[in-house]
Amino acid sequence: MFENQECLYCPFKSTAAKTLNSEELSTLGANCAQASFKKGDTIFKEGVFTSNIVYLKEGIVKLHIDGPSNEQIIKIARGPSYLGIPTTLDQKYNQYSATAIEKVHACFIDIHTFKQFVHENGKFAYEIIIELCKNEVNLFNKCVNRVQKNIRGRVADALLFFADEIYKCDKYLLPITRTDFGNFVASTRETVSRILTEFSSDEIIYLKGKNIKILDRKRLIIISKTG
DNA sequence: GCATTAACCACAG
DNA sequence: CTGTGGTTAATGC
Numbered sequence A: 001m002f003e004n005q006e007c008l009y010c011p012f013k014s015t016a017a018k019t020l021n022s023e024e025l026s027t028l029g030a031n032c033a034q035a036s037f038k039k040g041d042t043i044f045k046e047g048v049f050t051s052n053i054v055y056l057k058e059g060i061v062k063l064h065i066d067g068p069s070n071e072q073i074i075k076i077a078r079g080p081s082y083l084g085i086p087t088t089l090d091q092k093y094n095q096y097s098a099t100a101i102e103k104v105h106a107c108f109i110d111i112h113t114f115k116q117f118v119h120e121n122g123k124f125a126y127e128i129i130i131e132l133c134k135n136e137v138n139l140f141n142k143c144v145n146r147v148q149k150n151i152r153g154r155v156a157d158a159l160l161f162f163a164d165e166i167y168k169c170d171k172y173l174l175p176i177t178r179t180d181f182g183n184f185v186a187s188t189r190e191t192v193s194r195i196l197t198e199f200s201s202d203e204i205i206y207l208k209g210k211n212i213k214i215l216d217r218k219r220l221i222i223i224s225k226t227g
Numbered sequence B: 001g002c003a004t005t006a007a008c009c010a011c012a013g
Numbered sequence C: 001c002t003g004t005g006g007t008t009a010a011t012g013c
Helices: A022-030 A085-089 A111-120 A122-148 A151-167 A178-184 A189-201 A217-226
Strands: A032-037 A042-044 A052-058 A060-066 A071-078 A097-100 A104-110 A171-173 A205-208 A211-214
Touching: A022 A032, A022 A111, A032 A052, A052 A085, A052 A111, A060 A178, A071 A122, A071 A151, A071 A178, A085 A111, A085 A122, A104 A111, A111 A122, A122 A151, A151 A171, A151 A178, A151 A189, A151 A211, A151 A217, A178 A189, A189 A205
Parallel strands: none
Antiparallel strands: A032 A104, A042 A097, A052 A104, A060 A071, A060 A097, A171 A211, A205 A211
């Protein structure tokens, strides 16, 4: 009956997409394209014209902006999650870039279809607003933390972030290089490198290359709060 | 002044 | 790409 059932049976549907009926999901399916990316691939780039909302089904990406001196990693996100709502809805050009840091499956949703849902389906629009609100509050906190915590606190924060938000496990393989880690916590690769070895010799974490294991979560939390 | 913090530079695995 | 050492500027006590 409906031509396109891909979205209907998608196990990675966003909370917003869950409010769509089968007809709408069929429309969505007909107006979006899927793509896979491998580590290091650019998903979209700052400054480039865009007409798609990008939805991250699976995988991990970094969102980043070319700053005056360095690349700044704004956030690291794990699917399922929307990636490019602010950059597409209100802006003609991408305001930031997204790069895969692990294998990624993403959907490119036609902006007109997306806008149509926002206009016609209040529940859908509401869920999108919720998502945007969460992001804003989150970034407010990140902003304060980045400016007011010392680096040891910021590195501890980042380690906990990967464990809690990204991998949901205290043992993981860091998906980024030290340089990127530096860009993520607004510091440099040298400093990050030093602090990680310091945490390791204090037996707060196990560290071998990119292998991380949090050994003393309590102390890490204290450091993240007090620096 | 003296100590601390963290960036910058340079060089070696 | 990473780790380490030396240097240096800013800030605090």
